[in-house]
Amino acid sequence: MSTDPDTLDTRTDRDRPADLETEARDDRPDIGLRSVVVEYEERPDRRTVYPAGVSGMERMSSWLTADDDAFVDLDSTC
Secondary structure, X not given: OOOOXXXXXXXXXOOEEOOOXXXXXXXXXXOOEEEEEEEEOOOOOEEEEEEOOOOXXXXXXXXXXXXXXXXXXXXXXX
């Protein structure tokens, strides 16, 4: 959880697998992703996406964080 004093320190979707499907390209393996949302009181909620099954230094070097509303459900955009 965040150590920022402005957060509610709650996660809306607890470390769950993200429902992301992609086509395999080349000889690279598929990578499962997980995501978590941290809610803030007076600023946008933030979502962090990272590879499943990694921890420690590998996780810290392979995550992406953005405002939660920057992510869209691809099934709902068609």
